[in-house]
Amino acid sequence: MDPVLRADGLVKTVGSGRARRRLLDGVSLTVAADEIVAVLGRSGSGKSTLLNLLGGLDRPDAGQITLAGERMTGRGARALARVRLKHVGFVFQQFQLIEECTGLENVLLPTRLPGAPRGGTRRAARLIAELGIEQVADHLPHELSGGEQQRFALARALVNDPELVLADEPTGSLDSDNGAAVLELLRGLGGRATVIVTHEPDAAAVADRVLHLVDGRLAAAPAALTP
């Protein structure tokens, strides 16, 4: 089976002059459909940078990324936005729900973007039901608990039925119970390639594969961290 995501030799340098630093130094990664990959690393190790490159939010200095058969490197901002719309779902640490919109409206937003796949409303209703947040769907974000907010954020990431879900510290703003529940949901996504970057070893427990980002390179995690 073809991998959903393939990244080869990614290089990314940040800063300038003496502060110049090579965050990623030839990172290669392949993620298959229905596979969860956890990338662990210390703060500032380049985990989020890797995630941003994979999602087309940033461009690598070198290397290539192919997502769902589409080459992402060397493409313009508009093309990258189209790829994100159809193939990528993001889950952020701070949930990033829009405060004027209810939970349901937040979930529906990506379906209202020009070029979004059809059937968004139906998928939103199903996702909300699956994630158990129907009762609070018409609540505004400030009326929701952290766990509920992250579930809506997860539903928003999935509503356009992307092949790849990218989660940046998805449990970073949650207590342990809610964190565990969100990880379970990620585990149960099914059929999607998922990349989670985190510095919490617990998050790695749900992953099929755990990688460690050290000195700009990905390495297999110690056996104790692999499920």
Next chain:
Amino acid sequence: MTGSGRADARRRAPPTTIAAGLRAAFGEARRGLRNRRRRALLTAAGIALATAMLSAAVVIADGLGLGFGRSAHAADLPDLIIRFDDQQLSAVSKRLRSLPDVAAYSTRLELTNVGIGAAGPGHRRNDAVAEVLVSGHRGGYAVVAGRNLRPTGNEVLVEEAFAHAWGLRPGSTLYVRGLGPERVVGLVQAPDNVGFPLAKPRFYVSGPALERRFGGRLPPRVDYAEVWLRDPRYLNETLVQARLSSFGLRDLRFATRSGIHVLLDQAAGIVIDLLVALSLIALATAGAMLAASAHAEVQRRLRTIGVQRAIGASAGFVVLGQALEAAMVALPAAAVGCAAGTLATYGPSGRLLTLLNEPAPGWALALPLLGSWLVAVTMAVAGAAWPAWRAAARPAVSLLRGADVSRRAHRRLPRLRLRVPTGLVTLGARLVLARRARLIATATTLGLSVGFVLLLLALASELSTLQTDPSALGERYQLTASLAPSEAAAVRRIPGVAAAAPRYEVQGVDVSSLGETIDTIAYPGDLTRFESPPLVAGHRPHGADEAEIGQGLAQALGLYPGQTLAIQLGTGTELRVRIAGVVSSLDHDGHVAYVPAAALLSADRSAPSTIAIILDPGADVARVSAAVDRLGVAPATASGATSNSAALVSVLRAIVRAIAIVDGLVCLYALVQACALTVQERRVTIAVLRACGAGGAAVARLLIGAVLALVIPAAIAGVLLQRWLLGPTLSNLATNYATLPLRAGAGEIALAVAGLLVAGGIAVAWVTYQAQREPVLAGLGS
């Protein structure tokens, strides 16, 4: 905070001495400007526009408000002007000397309908006014170019507005019928009269010089006296005494310096009020936007400010940096705006002042303009420093957490249970609706701007109509020909002529006061066939002794339908008519009476007339004109406003257009700034949308929603404001002798709304482009 953020904060470590503090704050401001060039540009545009509006208001208000004072001072305008039928100089001098508190007096003989000519096409007239300066050393006019008259030689002074119109300057030659070629030695302004072409061309000659040239042939008679008092506070007493000693003088009329001032102020006051209101709106718009922009910027930099405070920077240092940055933008931007506003309005207002026989303000404007520049700079600096002060006053720890500057929690909008579509346009509108105070402020300022633009459009349209459309003045004829009344039948036979009739017009004065001149107009038969100014009160005349009078005359003499009007004609005979109705007429400031032709001709058989010609619909004007020409005289085309007021109308239109353009730019700025603020404050929201796959079109839709949320209420408010408040108010104030329907019509409303939408479109396009240039990650805070 990131490592680079800490390094940045270390670089901005607190200075230890005042000089070092200032240096550091200045450096901080310069760095801020370099880093936020686009925002600085937008801020500069807002400041420049507000200052342009303010300085435009200053230029026009100063000219109109203080022009008379300056002119009166320069011309040494007398405290009292007395007009009367010509008398022997000795008799008049005796009466003047008997008046109390008189410091000086001068006398003149005012000759009307004097033939003049000069080099140049069409420079020949028979209606000039010659002011023969008979006695006295004070003139009541200011020489603005050249020199004053000498009591010898063939010299004249020419009124400046007339000189400009004919291209006369000191050294030019003016041919005066009866005198021959006269050398123009100076140009003058006399603020007791409006200038050419609002009034007839006026020139001054020396009485003693004429006496020397023509010997004793010219009798020393005068009909005009100027009186200067030792103490103008005793003017009333002098006036009472003057009336008492005026026995035997006919057609006596008094005018006081303060009375002339009041008359001019009534007209200028409306324009000044309008401009002050507009400039305040522009200032309020710019102020609100700049403050909101500064607040958003401070909000974005809370953590940096927190770090500065944490490492020991004083609140004053933080505020100083912000204020200096604002000042560095505001100082040149306000100067540019000041120059632009001045350039846009100085020319038209100067032309208006020349028409009013008043001098352009010149360097006297420097101080008020400097004031407006200072106001704009202060507003910008205060708007930037205030949120910085509030932020810096907070505990450093809460700043480091990025807490909101506002101590109050944001109140949220009441939840709507309606099923509102969750599209991007709706979301954009909701983002704007979430900032209710700003929404109200922006929509109000936009609404006021729309209201004023509509008012100006309606005014410009009305002025245009008055200038070009004869029917606006109630005139229904298209051509006039100086033919004898008996030729009317021949004219009627010309193909293309629907109707033709003699139009009699004579000047008369009101018998009761002998002060008000009345344009007396008559047609044989049905008057309304040829002229039908709108009826304001009463009814159309039916009987042979019934007449209509203009609203200006009705107000001046306190007349109303049912009363009798007695007009003394030039022949000395009296014409008495019953007032049937009062009409709105701009002709001769509404000092007109439409009387039956039979009544007029019985009082003055030799009343001058022209033939008024109404054309068939679609008739060839050139062909009809040629046919009339074959009868002996080339016809003239009837114009909207009389040629006298066309120049004034043209100047007013130029001023109105300049103000409308600046006001429109203020609207554009308000919309761009509102969009930019939405993007700036909601950069995370927009970044999230972009991370979800939103491209430029999606961001544009979001901003369209934001713009519509502002534009729709603003347009409604603007239209209501104009139609129900501004239009009727100005219509009532602008002229007390005619009705100007200043309610904006569908065309003007459509134009204003289209303009607002175009401004919104520009704002959306520009801000979308800017938003797309920001990396998504910057918005997400990565």
